[in-house]
Amino acid sequence: MSKQNLLQKIIEGALMVSHEPLTLQEIANLFDDNKPSKNEIKQIVDKLNESYKGNAFEIVLVASGYRLQVRPGYDQWLLKLNKQSSTRYSKAFLETLVIIAYKQPVTRGDIEDIRGVSVNPQIIRNMIEFEWIKVVGHKESPGKPELLATTKKFLDYFNLKSLSDLPPPSELNTQ
């Protein structure tokens, strides 16, 4: 097997077994000597994706790195395998999440001002538990409220590379 071919197989295998996305650095660190350059790895990923054409899966780049996943469009069948976890979120949950994502860093007070209702503490707790948001600091105002921001895991979950990939707000209808 040629060296290039072996490299390709190792990277493919690593992406297959890893439960978390792998960064270019993490992939390079698989090798003790003759570490491939980041550019080389990118080329290999492209090559692998090229070879996956016609397969159900592909390598995608999300915020935390590369991961191998099933292409969209098979959820109708594959969801039947996924018995326990629910992927539906309440409107309150989603609204709170977008405000944190688009306006970060924000305090609970900021969220309440926009939504006009008090923040459900359970929702914030869940998001922190999912590691979708974290406390990034405290605002210099009375009570030193926590400043909340989203994490890479949040982006990973929604298949996004960065916050700039979030859908843009629609033009305000000022007719």
Next chain:
Amino acid sequence: MLENNFDITLNGKEITDIPEDLFIPPDALRVILEQFEGPLDLLLYLIKKQNIDIIDIPILPITTQYVNYINMMQQMQFELASDYLVMASTLAEIKSKMLVPNDIEDEEEEDPRANLIKRLMEYQKYKELSEKLDVIPRRNRDTFVISGIMTNFNKTDNLPKIKLDQLEAAFQDVLKRAEIYASHTIESETLSVRERMSSILININKNGTIKFTDCFTYSEGRMGAIVTFLAILEMVKESLIDIIQNEDFSIIYLQTKTS
């Protein structure tokens, strides 16, 4: 959504408006009211229903409708968040400001609705964004991550490689240790040095002089020999006996101390 068109035909005539006095079962109304995410959401719904622009929000009819909803909620003992009441008072305030004619024609005078409109637009923006976020392909709903079985790798990686002779050596080690423990058990002394000193002294006193070798009894084994030897050394040290040897390698005698 709530603003669904109702395609109802009655006697061949299409009914587009729900009759004013249509009875809505309380439970159904409760479901409808629970759908709102707060006073801003309810207001947006009321505005949308009238098909008007937020900018031109007609404060009088909207306020009336809003208060009507709140009254309904209260009648049903729907747990009413204080946020809804705050909004009702805000609407009432705006309404009163608009009713009172402004004597001073001040260009700078702000539209009393301005702040509310700003908040409504801000909320609407995030409400729409949340709907957009909801349809982004997400993990375990639209996309599924391939995470192969790592356990096989773990097993071979984590288990140390052991050769058979290493295992045998380890087992021998265990056996040896067991032996050490066995010989470390403390037993009460069966032969006492002091006792032996006495018996040798008695013998010497009876016979005057005895051979060194006669003090030892083979049947007592190594332990007995050591006890006897220690007893003899101790007696010499305490100046109880003398040890005599006439020439090199000849017989050693023990005898009572001659002072």
